[in-house]
Amino acid sequence: MNILKKTWGNILYIIAKIVSVVFDVFIGVVEFIVRIVISVGRGVLGIISMGGCLLIMILGPALLLNPLTLFGIVFLLIFPILGTKFISYLKYIKYMVTEYLFDHADNLIKGKKAEFGTFNEYGSKYRRIEEEKRRREQQQRQAEQQREWEERFRKWAEYQNAQRGSSGYGGYSSYGGNYQNTEYGNSYVNPNIEFKSKYEKSCDLLGVSYDSDKYQIKLAYRKKAKEYHPDLNKSPDATVVFQQINNAYEFLSDDNIERYKNIRGN
Template identity: 50%
Template sequence: MRLIKKILGKVLYGIAKMISAIMDFFIQLIVNMVVFVGSFFKGCLALMSMGGCLFFLLFANLGLRILMHPMGLSTILFLLAFLMFGGKLAAYLKYIKYIITEFLFNTANYLMDGINYQYKGFNEFKEAYRKAEEDRIREQQQRYYEQQRKWEERFKQQWYQQHHQGGQGAYGGHSRQGSYGQGFINPNVEFKNKYERSCDIIGVPYDADKAQMKSAYRKKAKEYHPDLSKAPNATEIFQEISAAYEFLSDEHIQRYKNI
């Protein structure tokens, strides 16, 4: 009986490795296809913006024929849908791969060595994945806010040095040369700088409204999503973009306009 369990455990372990390799292949294929389709549409838009009227004169007829053809229209719609939902599909496949393979690995190890391995149910791996994702996001947020805190501290130190080096008056006090004198620190300066830096991160002008910010955020977030981008620091950039958009709330937009 013990020998049969070991053999069955090895078979399950091999199946789990095979499923993991197959799903990794399809996940990477989907990610590469999303990147390729996105680059294709970006290239088309860039060509249109550079070509102007010449582009329409040369390619408008071809484009109309493609759109009028059922197969051409279906292909365009499919590519657009794939671009919109491909990232979500890849993320969902990662989730499915994790819970299935981890369950099979656990069961295989339990069958091969029931003493050192505790059997876990399928639903336990769902909860473990959800918790791991929450911990990963929380860790990224903490890392980002720590970077923000260090940046703000450096900013304050620079203002403090300027204040004390350039703001000393003839009587040892701080001279104030009007509302915006050298020795005066505007309480809104730090907020203004952080607001404008957040706008720079998501790529919008400082007078942009919430709709413009939302559109720019979605574009940037899709470009640097960890499941889609091949950039080595995509996760950090994505987290920075998310934090910047979160800071650009309706309240902060109104406060910036009132400065």
């Protein structure tokens, strides 16, 4: 009986390996095609920006109304979005199927208890893993943005101190609140202006007031993210808007909320 179980377990293991390889190859092919289409699309945009518009004006409506032209434009716009979603779905299916097979193969070969009993449970685990991965990436981006802003504010403070210390000498001059080091050829722009603008645009995108606290921002983000999540919202621009919402939420961190309050208070 144990021999039969181990034999069947080895068969399942081999099947799982084959399925994994087949998915990897298929996913690789789709990713390659998506990259090619994206590259072609960027090339077309580059040609248009360098004078392609004049060609379109010369050829007139005949070119624009040509079915092949319209199909090409739609394909270049839609395929990368659909292709990216399809790749994500393939990775989800691969994880769900292969983990199920590997776990049950180990159960038969080694007597190790399988983690789950159905494909859907492995699919739920995959979504949790991906969500945790996105959360870590979001935290890393927030930390990197925070370091960049800290560096900009630090340099601005140092430059202001140097400018005040120079008392108008040593090659420093000011223009409307933005200072320029003419001696060293470096220019420093007050980061408060850009920071304030970006903060308010992020608040506008989430639909919250500029004096909202982190809980109000988080609640608005969840509502907006759910509304524009590509899995729920089928509009063509859902993915772009969803990414913009995520970027806005990442920027509205606790540190940036406090920084904005300080800037407004000054």
